[in-house]
Structures are given as structure tokens and as C-alpha cells.
Amino acid sequence: MAKEMTLLWGSGSPPCWRVMIVLEEKNLKGYNQKLLSFEKGEHKSAQVMEMNPRGQLPAFKHKDRVLNESYAACIYLESQFQSQGNKLIPECPAEQAMMYQRMFEANTLSQKMADVIYYTWKVPEAERHDSAVKRNKEALAAELKLWEGYMQKASGPFVAGKTFSLADVMVFPAIAYLYRFGFCEERYPKLAAYHNSLKDRPSIKTSWPPTWLENPQTQDILKDL
């Protein structure tokens, strides 16, 4: 089956990483894949644009079905390969509700993270304001306090409780990304424990961003958070 799949991806990108984690969890090995460089602008190449007209990664295809949105690809794969590999949506209605809720809250976390980390990349120099940087950082800190509280109250080691689920697939790459940008372990101990407990999970370890392994040096954008 996986031979009929193609993934174009970039190292470190949380949306790409999500799809790779699901492919591992569903035991979908041997798919066609190509690592592209954001720095070289390869996400705007003809090969990507043909699959994804927004020029973004991941660009993913199963047969002739294009699924570039990471959430779409992950839910589709879970739906099509339900009985293969690990089940990523809990059956218990209460756990399922919690899973969907956290899974989509992860979008807000990712957005607030992007507002801080990509600020100088996204906002032209003449439009930058220290007041906006400060406000974005405060919004991200408030968001992270919320997640620290969620993990404190969780009924198990995973985002939605006792089992690894699509909620973890969405949340973990964002949390790992925070550490890559200097996020402080001590100030958010539950998020740190979550990160440490999951980073050696086979699906995550196997798909760990290769550029992070080559260059373990973190940046310090988030060190004061």
C-alpha cells in the first residue's frame, strides 16, 4: 500500500512531522519520499506546486488522492488503515471527545508559536513593532500555561489520557519545536515531562528531523518565555 504514497517534506516542519508519525504508527513503510530544503526555496518548486498550489510542505499523495493539509492526511490515513498498526482515535466517546478537542486546540498553539518564532520572517522590517513582539510572546506564554494545566490534569501520560492518539500527533511536534527554539524545561515541568516521555517513542524517534540531529544547537528566541 505504502508504495502508492508519496511525501514531499521539509525537516523540522511540524505539519510534515505529523504525517510521518502517522505513517510510522500505521506501519506504512516504504513510501516514496523526498526531503526538500526550505532554505533553498524547494517548497516553491514545480514538483511541489503541482501537488500543492500554495507551495507548502507537506505535499502528500495516496494513489491520485492529494492530501496536503497535515490534519487531512492524518485523519484520512487513520480512517483508511484503521485495522493496521496502532489505533489513533480512541473508541470511548469521552476519550474521543477529549482527543478531538485537544487535537484542534493544537492549531491555536501552533499559530501562537508561529506568531513569535516567524515574526521577523513574516513581517517586513518597516512594519515591525516591539509592542507586537511583546504581545505575541504574552499570548504564547498564556497559551502554554493552559497546556501545562491540561497536562497536569490529564488522566494519563498522553494529551487525551491513557493512549497515544491523533492529539499527540498534532501536539508533540509543536512542543518539540518549542524546545528547538530555546523553550525552558524548568518553567513548564509537565510539558517537559511529556516531551521527555515521548521523544523516544519509535514513531517519533524514527521521524526525528534530520537537520536537528545534524545540528543540535538550539536557538534562543523562546528562552525568556
Add this chain to the structure above:
Amino acid sequence: MAKEMTLLWGSGSPPCWRVMIVLEEKNLKGYNQKLLSFEKGEHKSAQVMEMNPRGQLPAFKHKDRVLNESYAACIYLESQFQSQGNKLIPECPAEQAMMYQRMFEANTLSQKMADVIYYTWKVPEAERHDSAVKRNKEALAAELKLWEGYMQKASGPFVAGKTFSLADVMVFPAIAYLYRFGFCEERYPKLAAYHNSLKDRPSIKTSWPPTWLENPQTQDILKDL
């Protein structure tokens, strides 16, 4: 069943409207609901904050299961009430893939729409730039051209083809919102046809924003788009 559900909502909000459309499509009548006013700041009231710590609407609950993210609530309801009302996820794998892809692309559409419509509300006066307004409008126009193209190539009258699905649940309220803010019918004929063909669908008509019925006057923020 629906007696065990509570929805706190605001008129015109696309995320609230999505949940209401799904409740109608799944024939979940008689749920508890309360219309709150954004203008009066009621989305920051204690009743909302208790369910949704971000102080946003919708705030939705089934039994003690909180589902405030509109995507989470809609997928959960479809999953829990699969055999009731209309099926909102197609079974055919190719249609399902298309549905998930468009459903999550709708997030990008909503985001680009919000960047334009809410600009003066979100960005403090001292941080506003005409160059940012222009860039946001261009990004929204490019996004809408993409959707106009999707509707041109669609294999049926709905976003994902032949049947009404969760993709329409996500996309339709955004398109209707565009028209509320002066979007031009003539320049995007396929989107206009889509809007006109769906606006009388019972689930949509029944849940039409009451403030829009009371005051049909549109704004003109998007008239040049």
C-alpha cells in the same frame, strides 16, 4: 440525546454556525442553547470561561464532554451519530480524501479572511500599516481565486463533489461571511453559484445568523476584492 447538549453561540460567527449546521444535519433537535452578544463582551462571561478558558464561542458540551473547537465538535457529532440524519463523511476513499483536504484548507481561507476583516479590530492603531492591509487583501484574493478554481473543477455542486459533507460545513459559513462584508458576486461566479445553491438548504436556512436577518445591510470592506 440533544437534551444532553448545550451550545453557547454568537450570531454570524462561522465557527458557531458550523456546529449549528451539523446539529441540524444530524437531526439533533431541542439542544439547550443561548445566544450571546460579542458586542456586549458576553463571550468573556463566567459561563463561557468555565467551558472555554480562551473566552471564545462556540462553547459546546455533550454530557460532560466539552468540545469548543468547531472542527472537534463537528467531527465528534458525525462520529457519535453516524446513523442519524445525513451522513457527512463520504465512504468512497477518493471522495473522503477530497473532503478532508478541502475541509482543512477552509482553515486557510478563514484565516486570510479574518486577517482582512478584523484588521482594525486586531491590530492596535499605532501598529497599522497600509502596506499590511494591501498584502492581506492580495493574499485573500489569491486564496479566493484558488477556491473559484476548485468549484469550477468540482465533480458536483458541493465542495467535495456530489454530496453535502463536512467540507461544506466548514466552507459555506466562510463564503456567506464574505458576502456579508461586501464580496462581489460577479467576480467569482462559481463561488456565487455555490452560495446561492446552498443558502436555502434547510440546515443552513434554519441556522442563518439572526442578526443578519434583523439587519440585512452588508458592509463594504471586501467590495474591491
